[in-house]
Structures are given as structure tokens and as C-alpha cells.
Amino acid sequence: MPHPSSSSKSPSQNAQLLHRIAAFIPVNPTHPAQVALRTYCLALCLSLGPSLVPFVISRRSEKTSRNALKRVLAREFGLKGFAFSVTLALGGGSFIRELWRILDDLDTETSDNPASAAAAKLKTWISALKLSSAQKTFLSNVISSSAGLFLLQAGRARSPSTPPSKDASASRTLDLTLLLLVRALDAGVQSFVARKSGSRRESDAAERPGHREALRTQIDSFVFWACSARIMWCFFYEPQRLPRSYVKWIHALAGLDVRLLEALRAIRAKEWSYLNGSPSQSHLLTTYARDLGHPAAWGDPAALPAYGGAQADKVWKQFGLTGRSGVGGLPCQMVHGEIGSSLGLEHSCTANAGLRGIKVLLEAIAIYLPVQFVPVLLSRPRALLEPRRVLESFLGALRSATFLTTFVTSYWYSVCITRSLVFARLFPFISHDFWDGPYGCVLAGCLVCGSSIWIENGRRRGEMALYVLPRAVRACLPDKWVRSGNAGVRLAERLTFVLSLSALLTAANHHPHTLRGLSRWGLRFIVKGPDVAFRKTNDNAPQKPLEKQHAIQPDLET
Structure with a gap:
């Protein structure tokens, strides 16, 4: 009979295995790899959780069979699934921004390498644009969110989960696009309120909340009143x-x-x-x-x-x-x-x-x-x-x-x-x-x-x-225009999605005080991470600089 230790790993072996796996995860919570990992986990919870509810609470049928479960898992874990598409859209910008930082810090004057020469030309050309840190972040997110949106829409177009209906010609990502637009506009309004109240920084806003909160409350109340009136009217007639x-x-x-x-x-x-x-x-x-x-x-x-x-x-x-x-x-x-x-x-x-x-x-x-x-x-x-x-x-x-x-x-x-x-x-x-x-x-x-x-x-x-x-x-958009599905509608939605998401991610990195509510919590978790990193290091052990630490601070450049 084999010894029990031969058929199972000891606690010390398990600890060593976990330590080796954790070694591949960067310590810095703002590292692009950690940003992508948090984004994927959060997006997967939001998409896979509701998809699995029928399999848990419903009786066995064709819709809850083993084959149906396999299709759901293949869809959600696939490259065109919601989780991967959102990770590319949100997390991809942090990788591009990191490459931009590396290019900014690259010393190309003493190297005769052709690659370095090309990098030097690119660096010179970008430097001539005189872009601020926030503008570089915005452009990085524009690239990643554009790729993520195309992947997301391609996956939604082939997804059999949504049955055909009279609204089938409308974009399946329209609700998400409008949600991002509203949150981005709100960030702009909060920035305007901060300027009107004389608080440009998050610390200033905390010191002088009275006027800012009063103005914000008035705007919020008016927005809710107007929106509820339109929604209720549409409930009765449209x-x-x-x-x-x-x-x-x-x-x-x-x-x-x-x-x-x-x-x-x-x-x-x-x-x-x-x-x-x-x-x-x-x-x-x-x-x-x-x-x-x-x-x-x-x-x-x-x-x-x-x-x-x-x-x-x-x-x-x-x-x-x-x-x-x-x-x-x-x-x-x-x-x-x-x-x-x-x-x-x-x-x-x-x-x-x-x-x-x-x-x-x-x-x-x-x-x-x-x-x-x-x-x-x-x-x-x-x-x-x-x-x-x-x-x-x-x-x-x-x-x-x-x-x-x-x-x-x-x-x-x-x-x-x-x-x-x-x-x-x-x-x-x-x-x-x-x-x-x-x-x-x-x-x-x-x-x-x-x-x-x-x-x-x-x-x-x-x-x-x-x-x-x-x-x-x-409810205010022309119904025929939304359902037409023509090139103009698709272009308008894609531009809105890309610009809104890029603006939100830029605000989360450089102007977090302009975000609030769920968007503030969600984007802060994605961009900066929770209060602790995914793994802790031994403070007594000597630390090697695995990567350059780029702490994200509010950028007040205009």
C-alpha cells in the first residue's frame, strides 16, 4: 500500500506551488497585468453569473441541458465573449500606456541599434505633439476600447442567446453604450461643478463640500425629474x-x-x-x-x-x-x-x-x-x-x-x-x-x-x-433611426462607446474626484485595485525591482 504522502502533496509543497504561481503576478496593483486580471474577473462575474441562474433554479430541459451549459461556457469563456472583450477594451489601454511610458523613458541617444533609431524617431514625433499625461492615457484607451467594441459586437451578433424580436435590428450593445455615455457626461458635469465651486483637486472638494453638494443635488434632482417624466409618458404611450x-x-x-x-x-x-x-x-x-x-x-x-x-x-x-x-x-x-x-x-x-x-x-x-x-x-x-x-x-x-x-x-x-x-x-x-x-x-x-x-x-x-x-x-432617440441598423447608426454608437469609455478610464486614472457611485467604485477597483494587492510580499526580505512603479496620481494638466 502506498504511503499517504505519495498520493497527496504536503502543505509545504502546496505552499511552494502557490508561491511559484504568485511569482508571475506583479506586485504593483496598477500593473497592466493586474488591471487586466481584475477586469476579466469582474466582467466574467457580471456575464457568467446571470447565464448560470437558469441552470440552478430551473428544471432539466433542453434549455438547461448539458449541451446548453457547454454552449454557455464556450460563449462566456471564448475570445468573443463579454469578459474577454471588456478586458481588451478596459485593460488593453493600460498595456498601451505602459509601452508609452517605456518609450518616454527610453534612452536612444547612445545606441546605434536600428530598432533604437526607429524608436528615437517615434519618440521625437510623439514629443512634438506635446501631449499631457492625461491625453496619452485617453489615446491609449481609444485604441483598446475600439478593438474591444468590435470584438464585443462580433460576439453579440453571433450569440444565439437572445431570441429574435421586433427590436432585433437594434444594436445589442446600445444599452451599454448609453450607460457609458451617461457616466461620462456625469464625470464632465462633476468636473464643471468642481470648477464652479472653486475645488480643482479632490482634497479641495472635501474641504469645501457645501456649495458643490448643493449644486450637485440640484442637477441630480432636475435630471431625475425630467427623466422620470419622459419614462412614465413612454410607459403609457410608447x-x-x-x-x-x-x-x-x-x-x-x-x-x-x-x-x-x-x-x-x-x-x-x-x-x-x-x-x-x-x-x-x-x-x-x-x-x-x-x-x-x-x-x-x-x-x-x-x-x-x-x-x-x-x-x-x-x-x-x-x-x-x-x-x-x-x-x-x-x-x-x-x-x-x-x-x-x-x-x-x-x-x-x-x-x-x-x-x-x-x-x-x-x-x-x-x-x-x-x-x-x-x-x-x-x-x-x-x-x-x-x-x-x-x-x-x-x-x-x-x-x-x-x-x-x-x-x-x-x-x-x-x-x-x-x-x-x-x-x-x-x-x-x-x-x-x-x-x-x-x-x-x-x-x-x-x-x-x-x-x-x-x-x-x-x-x-x-x-x-x-x-x-x-x-x-x-426613449428620446428616434425609434426608426435606432432600429434601422444602417451605417450611420453603427458609426454613431461606436464613436459614443469609444469616446465615453476612454473618457471614463482617463478620469479614473487622472481625475478620480469627477467619478461617483458605481462608476467610481468599479473603475477604481479596475484601475487601482482593492486596498491590498492580489498577493503580499515579505517586507523583511530584500525586494528586487521587477518593474518600474508608476503610481497613478491625479493629473491637473489641462
Whole structure:
């Protein structure tokens, strides 16, 4: 029988093997090899993790078979996979920049080598351009991000993971491009705010945060308000401009019947009208009225009053409907749906907004409590033993839940104020084709709900603004132009992707104070590494200069 040590390695042997492997990893966390390694690991987690979820939670089928798993692994680990493409785009620039540093430091005056002569000419030509350190970093990232984007788009074009749809002609990297554009623009805005507040350096910004934070908060709040208004309007009238998951989430919060949404879109298309009736779409709300237990005439546009005033009161008297004197249009009971019906309050606009708010508040607390406590539990679990920390986390969750509740409640109450409670009563001579149209109560609700962002704290306002901005930008782009897939669209997207990513990486290297939120954390991790390197060296042992240490400091050259 063989000795146990012959079939397994001893701890000392394993330690020696790990030490030999670690010897190939540079000590400097900003070394291009470490930058590429961190980028690849992070990108692989972001792409491979969601791809493996169906194999873990779903039952065995053709989509979760062994062959399907092999295809997923081959796609994600391949040269055209997301991880390798992103590594080339983000990490490749650090290798080019390192070669540029070597060229700058190269002594070519005393060498007669042809290669050195060529390097000397190249160095002379580059020196004549008088590029700053930040400009050299930017150009290096332009080259690497261009190569990475072409590889990424080639892999996405051949990927069978995305089923064909009506949006198949749109670029599959468009969402990522818009995300990078928004983050790059935000870095530019933060740089502008820093200059306006008189803080050019990160240390100066920390010393004088008052004016800068106030200006940043105002910009973030305005951006969120404008973006949420556009997104909500598109949800009602052009949902194809938004991601499907986003539409489903808004629909769950809104609690609207699909037939009511279709009627609103039909009003916009002039296919459903209080003035002209609706020969082809009249059934939309008549069936909805019967399902709610109301007369079918409540949903018939030909039977409903188009204007307010005395004529509307006669119609409501015939219907036996009270509480809507002086205004026409669809009865509020139809708009509110089943909310408050069990309490006999389906006619009350205040009860409708309040009950919807209570429902959203309970759901939002269930969402935001883990968001507040899980990071603390994972990073600083002892902090949960401090009552002050627990109270702060709970109040933070309650504040975020109140924001979401106010968002939904203010939307519904604005709709009712416009079409029933105030404006339709003040202007009864305006038809409800306008009040219930795209520029009436729906637009009023879209413009009001985003103002609830003032309830959130300043830091979360910024992250929420950056979260909704890419979706709002996509919703503002001409739909036909985006889906055309012509050369102009591809060129515009590629230029946007390359310039945005290059600007972000340059900011991470030279102006880190202009980044914030997820982009600051993610790019700092990639460019500068975590607080410790991937391996530690023995401080007592003599160190050999394996490579030149290039500490990345903020570059204030203009």
C-alpha cells in the first residue's frame, strides 16, 4: 500500500506551488497585468453569473441541458465573449500606456541599434505633439476600447442567446453604450461643478463640500425629474422604447388594467373619442365596466359626456351616478378600478391615492430594508449591535420607501386633480378628449411624480438620476433611426462607446474626484485595485525591482 504522502502533496509543497504561481503576478496593483486580471474577473462575474441562474433554479430541459451549459461556457469563456472583450477594451489601454511610458523613458541617444533609431524617431514625433499625461492615457484607451467594441459586437451578433424580436435590428450593445455615455457626461458635469465651486483637486472638494453638494443635488434632482417624466409618458404611450423588465415593473406599481392603457393609446391615436365615438374600439372599456360591476354604458365613449357643465349633469342623472357633477369624461370609478371597492370608496380620488400609497409603502419597505441592512451585515456585522446604526439603517429604508410611495401617490392624485377635481371643473368647455389625452391628466401626472425625488438624500438622488438617465435617453432617440441598423447608426454608437469609455478610464486614472457611485467604485477597483494587492510580499526580505512603479496620481494638466 502506498504511503499517504505519495498520493497527496504536503502543505509545504502546496505552499511552494502557490508561491511559484504568485511569482508571475506583479506586485504593483496598477500593473497592466493586474488591471487586466481584475477586469476579466469582474466582467466574467457580471456575464457568467446571470447565464448560470437558469441552470440552478430551473428544471432539466433542453434549455438547461448539458449541451446548453457547454454552449454557455464556450460563449462566456471564448475570445468573443463579454469578459474577454471588456478586458481588451478596459485593460488593453493600460498595456498601451505602459509601452508609452517605456518609450518616454527610453534612452536612444547612445545606441546605434536600428530598432533604437526607429524608436528615437517615434519618440521625437510623439514629443512634438506635446501631449499631457492625461491625453496619452485617453489615446491609449481609444485604441483598446475600439478593438474591444468590435470584438464585443462580433460576439453579440453571433450569440444565439437572445431570441429574435421586433427590436432585433437594434444594436445589442446600445444599452451599454448609453450607460457609458451617461457616466461620462456625469464625470464632465462633476468636473464643471468642481470648477464652479472653486475645488480643482479632490482634497479641495472635501474641504469645501457645501456649495458643490448643493449644486450637485440640484442637477441630480432636475435630471431625475425630467427623466422620470419622459419614462412614465413612454410607459403609457410608447412602451416599446423602454426595456421590457422596466415596463413590467412600472405596470406592477401602477396597478392599471391593460384595457385602460389601450384606451389611453387609442385616444392619442384618435381611435377612441368622446366627441366622435369609437366604432372599432368601443368594446375596450364596456367590457371593463361590466367586469367592475358597473353598467356597460360607463365605458361607451358615445354615451359619455364629452364636456362638463349642465349637459354632463343630465347624463349622470340618467346613469344614476353621483359625485361627478360639472365634469364629463370617464367616471372615476372606472379609472380607480377595484381600489377601495371593498370599502365602498371606489368613487373617492383621495381614497384611491391613499390606498395605493399604503400598498406601495409596504412593498417598498420589504424591498429597501434588505438594501439597507445586507451590506452592513456583510461588511460590518458588529455595527448591527449598535442601536444608533440600526436606527439609521431603518430610517434610511423608510425614507426610500416614502419616496417611492410619494412617487406613485402624487401621480394618481395629479391625474384626478386634472380630469375631475379642479381643472376640468374650471374649464368645462374643454372636451375630455384633451383631459384624458396625452397632454392632459397623463402628462400632469408624469410632470408631478418625479418631484418626489426631493425626499431622498443627496447621495441616492445622484445614483437614481444616473439609473434612469440611460433609459430616458433611449426613449428620446428616434425609434426608426435606432432600429434601422444602417451605417450611420453603427458609426454613431461606436464613436459614443469609444469616446465615453476612454473618457471614463482617463478620469479614473487622472481625475478620480469627477467619478461617483458605481462608476467610481468599479473603475477604481479596475484601475487601482482593492486596498491590498492580489498577493503580499515579505517586507523583511530584500525586494528586487521587477518593474518600474508608476503610481497613478491625479493629473491637473489641462
